[in-house]
Amino acid sequence: MSREEYVGKWNQRHQEASDQGEVAQVLSRNRQLLPGAGKALDLACGRGASAMFMAQTGLETHAWDFSPVAIERLDKKARENGLKIKTQVRDVVKYPPDPNSFDLILVSYFLERRIIPQLIRSLRPGGMLFYQTFVREVYLDRGPSTDDWRLERNELLRLFQDLQVHYYREDGQVLSEPTELSDLAMIVASKGT
Numbered sequence: 001m002s003r004e005e006y007v008g009k010w011n012q013r014h015q016e017a018s019d020q021g022e023v024a025q026v027l028s029r030n031r032q033l034l035p036g037a038g039k040a041l042d043l044a045c046g047r048g049a050s051a052m053f054m055a056q057t058g059l060e061t062h063a064w065d066f067s068p069v070a071i072e073r074l075d076k077k078a079r080e081n082g083l084k085i086k087t088q089v090r091d092v093v094k095y096p097p098d099p100n101s102f103d104l105i106l107v108s109y110f111l112e113r114r115i116i117p118q119l120i121r122s123l124r125p126g127g128m129l130f131y132q133t134f135v136r137e138v139y140l141d142r143g144p145s146t147d148d149w150r151l152e153r154n155e156l157l158r159l160f161q162d163l164q165v166h167y168y169r170e171d172g173q174v175l176s177e178p179t180e181l182s183d184l185a186m187i188v189a190s191k192g193t
């Protein structure tokens with residue numbers, strides 16, 4: 001699939017979606033770990049439910065996605081709700097965040113291992129990383145079809161081993177019945193000061 005086709009596929013998904021998506025569980029479950037102030041980034045934000053959540057807490061919120069449709073929908077919803085969110089249509093693999101530029105980075109359902117070192121560098125001292133995405137041990141029929149875009153066991157812990165971990169949870173096939181956390185791994189970790 002060419003890049004244009006890939007962006008087009010996402011544009012179509014964002015066009016057809018009925019709402020802004022869901023606030024990432026890793027954020028809503030760990031509200032107490034959010035910094036009280038500072039600059040936050042929702043990376044590959046989609047239609048931006050999590051960016052809106054962060055903006056509502058008073059953080060200076062930035063939201064980037066390469067889909068112009070997603071960003072347009074987020075801009076409209078933010079305006080309707082009186083929220084200031086600095087959006088950008090941006091390919092985050094080609095143009096990851098600058099070093100030392102954010103106090104919080106959220107990544108939800110987006111896995112590009114190539115840019116993880118840049119994400120760590122782009123956290124300011126004391127900055128917090130919130131990350132969640134799908135694992136390979138599938139319980140429910142959802143998430144990416146290829147294993148490359150799913151996490152191995154404990155992989156978030158390995159990817160962010162240089163950060164201090166405050167919260168980690170991984171729900172592969174350990175649950176007796178499916179929940180909203182099935183098939184997910186999530187981490188909250190911070191960079192030393």
Ligand SMILES: C[S@@+](CC[C@H](N)C(=O)[O-])C[C@H]1O[C@@H](n2cnc3c(N)ncnc32)[C@H](O)[C@@H]1O
Pocket residue numbers: 010011021022024043044045046047048064065066067070090091092093094107108109110
């Ligand atoms: C599964 S969605 C997740 C959206 C949102 N983070 C959420 O949790 O609902 C993946 C998002 O990544 C975006 N995306 C994919 N590749 C990208 C890239 N290279 N740069 C920026 N955004 C990208 C897509 O447009 C899509 O919005």
